[in-house]
Amino acid sequence: MDYFYLAAAVGTYAVGLVCQSVGAKRQPQLGVRFQALARLAGDPLYIVGFLCQTAGFVLAFLARANLPIYLVQGAVCASVALAAFIGYAVLGRQTSTSELAVFVAMAGAVAMLLAASRPSNAYDISGGALLGFAILTVVVTGATFAASRCAGAVPLACLAGVSFAVLAVAGRPVASHIGVGLVGDPLAWIVLATAVVGQVQMALALARGSTTVVGSVMDSTTLVVGSVVGLLLLGDRIAEGRALWVIVGVLISVGGVAAMAGIDSRRRRAAESSKIGRTDAVEIYMAEG
Template sequence: MIVAYGVANLLQSIAAARTSVHHTFDPGLLVRLASQRTYILGLLCQVLGFLLAFLARRDLPLFLVQASVAAGLGVTALLGVLVLKWVLPPAEIGLLALLLVGITALVLAAEPAQSRPLGPAMMIALTVTLVVLAVAGFFAVRLHGALGSVVLGSLAGVGFSAAAIAARPLASEHSVTGYIGNPLLYLLVAHSLLGQLLLGLAMQRGSTTAAVAAMDAAGAVPAAIVGLLVLGDRIYPGREWMAAVGFVVTLASVLGLTRYAEPQHHHATAPGGHPGGRASERTRLRAAGL
């Protein structure tokens, strides 16, 4: 799952760099991205990561699975350095090392257990969250640079977190009929699609590391809290301190990564957005390696 998400982040970043920046909340961005082979490959990797994560959530607590998704950021950064010649400052490299330490602590503290079912109140909460995220994303697209990456990435993270909350009890279904008839399936799909759109917008505005780090940080906290309080997620007795330290270190690392984020792509602007001109178009094509 970690490797699949890391490769997906990199490939989708390349596709975002080749697509004109959108300054409106336009779902058409997903259609334009989907016209690129690179994005399709990245999406396939993300689907693979999603399926592996879905299977993991059947028995593992959300604070572990969601935090482990953040480890994909390290794979993305490493591949970015090797393939795209990204330059990571020493502080960012140190934070990636801390991220690995935090996730390791969570792995050691998590106790496998099946999920409790979600009640009607939580189903309504997930539906309301979907609407709130869509409205927030409509206004957040006006932000630019690293700030836009962080805000949109955070909104994407909350969407993916809600999808993870829906997936945890859904994974306990034992038949196709049970899956299709469960409203959680459709909430999972809706939150995932919205999160995908928000992530695509975030990656266009600055550092991929910033967008993904913000997404991971925002995606880990809500799912961890709901998992422990509502879904019956467990920690091995005596290792509560390890889980707490691991979670804090993980979040501090991914949040710290946003502080050092600098734009690594130059884009043209989509029609109706801010003027870019032919010079910015040439710069975008050079940045995309074309």
């Protein structure tokens, strides 16, 4: 059942990322203001995307109960490639050979992580680690205001990645003992806080950059940070003799989302150059007329 949750999470994350990106692009560039976020929350397509992201979050949360973070986050990284494919298909964009190669490579990376993973319950988190997560959550939340003043999407996407990494690490022990007792569990409140903060950071980033760039930066950060902490702190297991598979799988996943971002950037530059060329042609025509 854990693997079903993981597969469903990848699909819903991809659809949600596309919908949220289109919805965010309809709004003027956002600062951290209640009015701006309220306008974004009022966009129907963005709401659909948010609901899909919420469903993906719940499914990934359930998958982490017994699956290691490096596998779950590696699969979630693949949702960036899937989101790009859905965007091109729905919006009528062509998919290049390079993109198809990235899709295949990331699918192979997920297969490697799947073959190397071993299900296990997470270790209990110590009081010191719990305090560290709480402090990090406050720091990342405060940094959102500074990052929102930057013109680009990368700082906000990085912060969203850190928020979701904290969520992934804190959420793995929580997912193992779901029940009424979670109301009094500090880890559960950290999961809730980082989920909300991460969504806000992602929304602000999507208003400034493309789906692929934001998703790649965010998911790469979550994958690397979450995987390392999961192995060191939570006792995530690797099949005997397959540690190299995990390293290669994670590197391919990170490289894949970076490649998707590069492809998207080149496409945007080409589109802008084409637009400038058409504008120059119109101006020449008007001058000659």
